[in-house]
Amino acid sequence: MASKYDGLARIIIQNIGGKSNVISVTHCVTRLRFKLQDESKANTDILKATDGVAAVIQSGGQYQIVIGNQVAAVYDAVCQVGHFSGEKALAEQPADKKLSPGAALIDLISGTFLPVLGVLSGVGIIRGLLAVASFFGLLSATDGTYVILNAVGTSFFYFLPIILGMTAAEKMGGNKFIGISIGCSMCYPAIVDLSGMEALGTAFEGTIFATPYYTTFLKIPVLLPSGGYTSTVVPIIVAVFFAVKMEKLLQKIIPDVVKMFFVPLFTLIIIVPVTFLVIGPITGILCALITQLFNTVFGVSGLLAGAILGGMFQVFVIFGLHWGLTPLALTSMAAVGYDNIIPTAMPAAFVQTATVLAVYLKSKDEKLKKVALPAVISGLFGITETAIYGVTLPKKKPFVISCLASAVSGAIMGALGVKRYSMGGLGIFALATYLNPETQSFYDVGWSIVAILVGMVVSFAITFITYKDEPVAEKAAVEE
Structure with a gap:
């Protein structure tokens, strides 16, 4: 058609x-x-x-x-x-x-998460709206409506290893059903329930890595994170990486007549135990260290950390580097129940929007205004590429102003320790994910709004005062 x-x-x-x-x-x-x-x-x-x-x-x-x-x-x-x-x-x-290692990593992350980003945001919004409905007494946790909608909003995150097992395998050129199977084994109820049983012993006892274990594989202790691997991100991606390597090796050495079932058989029977015995514990330690690092940085100076992340976020967007924050945020949520990384960058979309609004109101260039108005509308919903590439970046100074104002907003978010409790939508839809589902506190929502408004006012005012259209003659020269 x-x-x-x-x-x-x-x-x-x-x-x-x-x-x-x-x-x-x-x-x-x-x-x-x-x-x-x-x-x-x-x-x-x-x-x-x-x-x-x-x-x-x-x-x-x-x-x-x-x-x-x-x-x-x-x-x-x-x-x-x-x-x-x-x-x-x-x-x-x-x-x-x-690709260079850095480029390959960004390519892997974006390729793994892009297919699920829309649904990830959608179910996150559902969780946020349920928290709001519960806070205002519109629904209780025992209502059938709440239970069903909560299943929609929560199950996607709970079974995230299964979903990422598929997308990661497809991205790496492997069998997606092998990736799904590895993820299923990590989310299998009997495995998840192990961490609630009485410990059989403690591995690495007497060291900082001391970890209780609840079962063994071939007499080797299986070290599981608290609550199992549900909602985790890094272990499944690393496991699939090795699974794809194993699968491609087996494809070369196993006779064609039995490849169909022997390749999955040997890949799974090797990689799944290795995941529980080696990959899971190692990635778990690394993720814990990364989470602790960010918490330490924000603890030492949340204001400075927030200012840097907030001010640089739109630069990250230009080069597609903002995807690197997604697994860090999901890792933090799985480990401690919240994310304090992306909140510092969240106001940047609104600040960029306010900058473009100032340009729209001040400019007499009708062609520019036709680009700016749709950019303002989409910016409120967190989509800023039109604003960046169509308005602020070509004009240079408005882009710099928006980055500096975003640094102010980020500093407020970081200094006050604002957190979000679920992945969710962009722009105004993201605010619902800042309501604490446990305490139903509006602390994080309220300060997010304050930070957004401060950045928007600063950016709008400076841009409106300083912005001038390019001289007509100069524009004509450029068009020639």
Whole structure:
């Protein structure tokens, strides 16, 4: 079926080097994310000048084309016109095309979390709204309505290892059902319930790593985190990484006639015990250390930590590095029940929106105003790429102002120790996730609103006072 974005799709495909240059394509909230055989074949300048393209970013081993709110429709048109199969690999990646460790990590994280981000946000909003409904007495925890909606909002997080087992396996080129099976074993009720039983003994007794164990495998103690591996993130991704390596090795040495069931058999029978005996405990210790590190940093100076994260967040967005915060936030939630990392960056979207609003009201450039108004609307819902690439970054000074004002908001959030208790939506929808479901305290919600308003007022006022349209002559010269 023809789409109004077919023309744009053809221009994009032509100027990324053609279909044969594409390894894979997917999209996030505002961007088309290509992995290309050779990025030098792409006509970046032509793409940047194309109507419907806000910007082009080359980061993390990906060729990212920023579209904006219409990205899903443009993605569908690109797949239709190019006969692409989406996230699946479209061509073999050249053997000599290797990413740097940092780029590979960001690519892995974004590829694992992007497919589930929308649902992750949606169920997080449900949890937040249930907390609000409970606080105001609209629902009680025993109401059937609450129980069913809570199942929707909670189960996705509870079984997150199963879901990430699938997406991580697909991202790494493995069998997604093997990834799912590893995740299922980690969430199996009999395993989860072990940590509530009487301990059989203590491993590493007398050291800082002393850990009680509740069962053994071949007489080897199995060390489980408190509450098991439900809602965890890092162990399953690392386990799938080794599972995919094992699977590919077995594919080479097992005869074709028995590959179908022997490859999964040997992969699972090796990797699942290794996960419980080695991968899980090691990643658990590393995650605990990382969580403790962030808590220590925020304990020493939450104001400084918040200012840095808040001020830099929009820069992270430009290069797609903000995805690196997602597993850290989920790890913190699984370990201590809350996240204090992303809250410092949450006001940045509102601050960016206030900056664009000031430009919209002050500017007499009708073309700029047509871009700015939709950017203000989408910014309130946490989507700031249109604001950044369409308004503030090209003008430079407004972007700097928004970053500095976001640092102020982040400093407030960090200094007051504001926390969120669930992954949730972006923008105004995120506020519901800051209501403490245990105490039903509005402390974190209230101070979040204060920090947002302070940053918005500072950014709006400075931008409104200092902003000036470019001289007409200068604009004409640029257009020539």
